[in-house]
Amino acid sequence: MNAPSRLAALVLALGSATALAAPEVLLFPALGRPDSVTLQGRVLAEAPRGSTALSRNVRRLTTRNQKGARVEVSFLEASATVTSDEDGDFQVTFQSPPGRPFPAGAHQAQARVADNTPATARVEVLADAAPFLVVSDFDDTVAISEVTQPDKLVTNALLRDADTQKVVPGMASFYGCLGAGSGAVPGFALVSGSPIQFGPRVGSFLARHGFPAGFGLYLRDLGPSTLSGYKQPLIRSLLQRFPHPVVLVGDSGEKDPEVYAQIREEFPGRVRAIYIRDAGNTQDAARFKDMLLFKDASTAAEHAARVGLAPRECIATAFPPATPRAEQGTP
Missing domain, CATH: 2.60.40.10 (Immunoglobulins)
Structure with a gap:
């Protein structure tokens, strides 16, 4: 099971x-x-x-x-x-x-x-002039859910709430910089396997940790028929309704790389970038072809600045370089 x-x-x-x-x-x-x-x-x-x-x-x-x-x-x-x-x-x-x-x-x-x-x-x-639409996963992408470890998954799903579930460091800052300063703001859609009954919890979590306001929530109707294949129809519907370029953000723990690769193939020319947070199961490098696999949100942010998805000034402010510790004995 x-x-x-x-x-x-x-x-x-x-x-x-x-x-x-x-x-x-x-x-x-x-x-x-x-x-x-x-x-x-x-x-x-x-x-x-x-x-x-x-x-x-x-x-x-x-x-x-x-x-x-x-x-x-x-x-x-x-x-x-x-x-x-x-x-x-x-x-x-x-x-x-x-x-x-x-x-x-x-x-x-x-x-x-x-x-x-x-x-x-x-x-x-979302204005027609918006620069792009960000489609994001939730569990192990922006919130630490540990889906690949059943015991920890149960703890995070049932024993925690919006106030106690841990956030993935830096992701709110990364999202806050995406599309910043471009005039019209980007759109954010959260397409997740979290059950729809958790909608209020997910929304409170995003607000508590400073993610951009205005996320649309598109969650899963929990049941045997939705254990797989539930994300593609939701993402397709969004891309059919919104003609904007798309940035996809997920994690490596389950099937986000495969789902996003399928969407990229079905909508040629629409996907600007795919960011995959390293949450395990990364042995097969082929899963991440033409995607950015990252451990730290600053890596994704730096890439976004390089390819014009985020202003470098915002990234520099949100992710300042670490200050080297002074050597022992140095005044």
Whole structure:
């Protein structure tokens, strides 16, 4: 049994006797275009609560989804009512009025079921002039999850939260420099195997550690059918919706190099660079053909400066050279 399978089995076992509270709507941060914005979310039958990270994580993963809920979704001056499907999921696309494109930048969307407090999420409308779109993994790319080590994976997934999960050093600074000073800001999309129920946790983690605001979250619906092959459809959909050049960032622990190589082949000329953090499983150099495999975020940042993806001034400020220690006895 692989690590995700073990984690799913443990979650089901731990969650079999949990007591749950009131309903909750999850609305995921999204990227939009001036002509259209697509919002996605899920309705949970009950809102999970807990006094520990373990209880909160398990209850969030095992809470029942609510089918057939009427969800009122609004964005700027537009609104729509949709019905959640059998998995509790809902989706709505808003088209901008003729001659009135959605303004580029940050906006807020809301989703409400009945008289409950509405869920809110940031929508980043990506300007047509944006320099590129960054598609990033989460686990072992920006957050230390240790997916290749089952025992440590369970610890990081269930016993930690947004405040206690460790960040990969330097990645927030690296992302902050990508596209800096280019006028229109780049877009950031996080496409990850983290379960969609962890959306609030992932968003809080990114904010806590200073990653650029405006990440769209595109997470995995945890289940046997999504143990592999779940990233490609999400990334394809993003590249079909957004015509911008793309920068792909992942890690070597599982299949990011293979997934990104496939995307590069399917979308010739679109991928500006592929950055792969060394998280193990690097014996086969062929996996990383025409990609930058790095251990330290500063290495990726220096490469980004060389190829024009980040201004050198930003990189120099974010990653200052280490000051040599004075030799013993030197005043």
